[in-house]
Amino acid sequence: MQDIADSNNTCPRCGSPLGEIMTTKSGRQMQRCSTGSWNPTTKKAEGCPYVKWFDVSPKELDEKCPKCGSPLLLVVTRFDKRLKRCSTNKWDPQTRTSSGCDYVEWLKGTTENLNEDCPKCGNKLMLYTSASGKQLKKCSTNKWDPEERVSTGCDFVQWIN
Ligand SMILES: [Zn+2]
């Protein structure tokens, strides 16, 4: 893990100063080279492609590891995936092995019933939280048919973040 405090503010690729620290939608922090920028139309980085990601500190959860009983940590990866892992697990960058308990649980999307009516059809809404922490409200009558690859029912969707 890099020490954030000791980071100098110059791009290691081109020597230009780094831009402002920005926070992504999922709460991760990154800093882009000031000569580079993200073009949302072409979905490509222009100029210097250097991006520095800050590690999100794992958060201790009020949950116990099912394998060893130690507290679990909530970790957000570079790729915005969330996982729970055992707090006794340590990664040794020298030997490239991990030690301690190897319990890992990847978080998938969760749904929760809401006490709100769908503005389109009057049925109840559901709150869906994706593995990367994005949330949307959708109609509880909406179902995904994996065989036909179509969604059925009411198509009301409201993104929250
Ligand atoms: Zn640069």
Ligand SMILES: [Zn+2]
């Ligand atoms: Zn454990």
Ligand SMILES: [Zn+2]
């Ligand atoms: Zn509906």
